[in-house]
Amino acid sequence: METFWRYVRIQAFVFVCGIVGPIFLIGFFASQPDPSLKWMYWWGLFITAADVLIAIALASATDGRTSVDARANNAADRD
DSSP: OOHHHHHHHHHHHHHHHTTTTHHHHHEEESOOGGGHHHHHHHHHHHHHHHHHHHHHHHHHHHHHHHHHHHHHHHHHHHH
16 A cells, blocks of 8 residues: 555656646647647656656655665664
8 A cells, every 4th residue: 555655646746747748638638629639648648657657666666665675674684
């Protein structure tokens, strides 16, 4: 559960930094149907997907460091 909350905090921060993706999606869906705005949809999807993947990668990387540190501490405790 700790990893999930770490991911949520990282995802929130990444969305604050990369808010342009969701803004493009909101702008696309809030506007009148216009074929010239298709770029907003595709770039919004791409940027939002990149934000999610970055957050997953960061949460995974920080979780790995915690596991390695915990294993090192356990090994040191045994000695």
